[in-house]
Amino acid sequence: MTSLHRLCGIKAIVTIGAALSMTAGLALAGDNNVSADKILKALQPKPLTRGLSAGAQVDPAVKAKETTFLQTLRNRNTRSLSLGEREEIAAIAATKPKIDLEIQFDYNSAEITKTSMPSVQALGKALSDANLKGSTFVLAGHTDAIGSDGYNQDLSERRADTIKRYLAEKYGINGTDLVTVGYGESKPKDAKAPTAPVNRRVQVVNMDTKTASK
Template sequence: MLWMSADRRRRPLGAIVLGLGAMLPLSVAVAGEVTSDQIVRALSPNKPLTRSLSAAQPVAATADPSQIKFVDGLRNRPTRSLSSAERTQIAEITKDKPNIDLEITFEYNSANISRQAAPAVEALGKALSSPDLKGATFVVAGHTDSVGGEGFNQELSERRADTIKRVLVEKYGIAGADLVTVGYGESRLKDPAHPDSGVNRRVQVVNMLDQSASAK
């Protein structure tokens, strides 16, 4: 699992989980085992999923105009520039969107992706740049557990979300405006009853559905 809080107090490697929604029952695909086709299926509305993947219920392909306007206003915004109210609104919008969980490890106390995570990152990059997902906007959200300082956790969640975005843009040619990054730190725990649990240390990737109707 990704140690997105005080890594120095954990194992030397951290893991990052890409998925959606603290309230949804999510499965974790081990880094390197998931394929780009599986990711495409999980992030596409109304498509069947494999056992190792999990997504929200199918939703309408037409996004709410007010949501489109809000998301458009977030394009190319620095992760740290988002207000608490904006982060909350992003969480509300993304709670029912198609998603996937991936386990991606990072180097000790760092936002650098580990070598072991290369296959999963490659699969994600190929999936998000595929024709099947063309025109979609994705939210990349970082989360931590409650171990460590609140400020440290907030910053680490933002830096790791930024790392995923940078790789997707630089290596796989995905438009930066189509990747909205947000950091939640320890403020939105997936398992509040166990705040130091590994399930809380994750980065969520959510398909916001077709945004082609709005100006980018």
């Protein structure tokens, strides 16, 4: 195998990534045995309580704006999203529940490897749970900085689309509840090491915001 082939092979690893919430994290990156229960716990928003101060409450106007924007993304082709729309998705996702999983793809493709299938299946089971019913999930593809910008952008979109297609076909998850977006190498998880494996990921975000408990 040539050095070029080895280098390209490195690009075949993708991680579904992020933190558990704004204030709490769950380090699951690299965990191929993560359970559906762990994924469910990570993606389920914590309900607001009456004890929270007014400043901590969700602004109804902000929530309405987010909801309206997310409605415009349903049934959209990943590649049809503008740069501005991609950035707005990222801004909203920054405050939402997320989780890290490790997903590997076949060499130079968007096909999920057999070894990573248990992780994807666990994700499918979690997203099928009644506790997450009605939520909109974003599948955001990211790559490392190896390769051209155009190649990485396309790869991130194709891999996000692959996860969406699998979840819809195998678990019956409504495609309109799964929004896919690609960021290529533009948003590394570790900006100080742009070629590091941790940057190769598909971020799964629960975009739904729960109201205060009554």
